[in-house]
Amino acid sequence: MRPGFIWAVILKEARDLLSNRLLLGAVVFPALIFAAIPTGIVAFIEVNELDPAQLGQIEQYLSQFPDLSPKLAAQGFIVLNFMAYFLLIPAMVPMAIATQSVIGEKVARSLEPQLATPMEVSELLIGKAIASATPAVLATWGVFLLYGFVNGAIADPALTSLIFSDVWRVAMLSLVPLICLLSVLLGIIVSSRVSDARTAQQIGGFIVIPVIGVAVAGFFSGQASFNMQQVMIGNLVVALLIGVALVIGNWIFDREAILTRLG
Amino acid sequence: MISAVGLGKRFRSLTAVHDLSFEVGDGEIFGILGPNGAGKTTSVRMLSGLIAPSEGTARINGMELGAQSQAIRAITGILTESPGLHDKLTARHNLGYYGRLYGLRGANLRRAVDRYLGVVGMSDAADRRVGGFSKGMRQKIAIARALLHEPEVLYLDEPTSALDPSAAKTIRDFVATLRDAGRSIVVCTHNLDEAERLCDRIGIMRGTLLEVDTPARLRRRNGTASVSVELVGARQPASFLDLLGDLPFVEGARVVDGTLFVEVTDPRGDNPELVRALVEAGARIVAVREEAVTLEQVYLDMVGEVGERDARPIGEVA
Structure with missing residues (x-):
């Protein structure tokens, strides 16, 4: 594995992405929207008196924050509950970039000249994977930081502490990059089988279903957020899925298959 | 120098190329003529280390195909059938990317990019995105890309297609200077006039090389x-x-x-x-x-004869 080749691919992909405003928007806007919705609710709660009857409906969640006032506990529940949706960004965004990248190459027939260089297929794929995953990881981390500090500023610094908890710091540093990688690999695999980016993204979009499922299940199980054990299990499951995707990707993306099938 | 012995490629039950044996010396331009699906592209892909042959061997500048394919790719320049450029990047960035993949860095890279943009007459458009280029301009950038790293072996698939006569002559003249500099060059073309003017020897291909000779001798193929x-x-x-x-x-x-x-x-x-x-x-x-018997007559006679005679499945893979 030669870093020079991988870096060249990353640089090229970054230039490509920066020149594609639509795709660049697709990286940043979902993250901002996922953060804006709960932040808006927190602001609404901050400026409005809550009806005790409404608070009673979510009492089981509020009891998870015994040190906070009912109002702050409600805000804490909101910010933590929506954080599962932060995992949608690494699931969705890298796939959009990866499918656009691979299908763009197929349409432009630009894979052959790249594979005619001394670069290995694995170096090309790793470069593409890093280039596709990095914007989503950075966007997620950036919005995570913004989310923590803005909500702390709107309501109370206690919210910042809840958001930047050990569980979520570990999730951001491990689960987010792993989901990004899985998303990229699935994007590449799906792209090899279809001929337009939209179809690839629609098929690949199924990856978000387990994430939404986890978030909804968390809500109905009475948990405001994940615990450390769940994050670790999540890491393990996603890592296993990455292993499977790597095996499939390696099989699909040998040099000859790319040239004779993908062109 | 390119030396192929009994090279062949099968895609499942489809034989794209078989029994391909020929040599291209240093400082020689070898033309491959053949109809669509004759195996020209597959042959070039095998010889440039892109795909593995199903049978036979080849040595490129003494390096063995397969075991040393990566090293072979490093000394090979290839102009593919389709320019295959990155539309969102400028011409300079396209060339810069490939220059890096061929190991050029820093000032050497910048010099090579500027030089070959000049050779193909595209210096003025260097900082424009190639997505807005005409077919001919894209072809010029693809040619510059193939030459950027001063390859010892060069494969050119339809090098002057889409070029105006003046640009085509510039490219032909430049390819001739590469021959004079001792490079081994293979040109795949349907342009018989170009093959005749540019190539030292021509191979007529349909699954395999049916005949290899100088253009003059090919014209006298029937001996009279x-x-x-x-x-x-x-x-x-x-x-x-x-x-x-x-x-x-x-x-x-x-x-x-x-x-x-x-x-x-x-x-x-x-x-x-x-x-x-x-x-x-x-x-x-x-x-x-x-x-004068034209090369076209010889080509059509030969390809036509084989078309009627040879029932071997030649696919559209190439």
């Missing part, structure tokens, strides 16, 4: 040349046919539109004797010309 003899006077040209039939070096003769056409094996040696015999028999000769 046709000489036209234009006569004036009262005697009919047909009255000389019996005389011509008795001459030992004449392979055949016929009259078409009042002109005698005589088949001889060696026009330079036989024509003086032919003229002498006709004049002695009373012919009044106005002109004697050697009728």
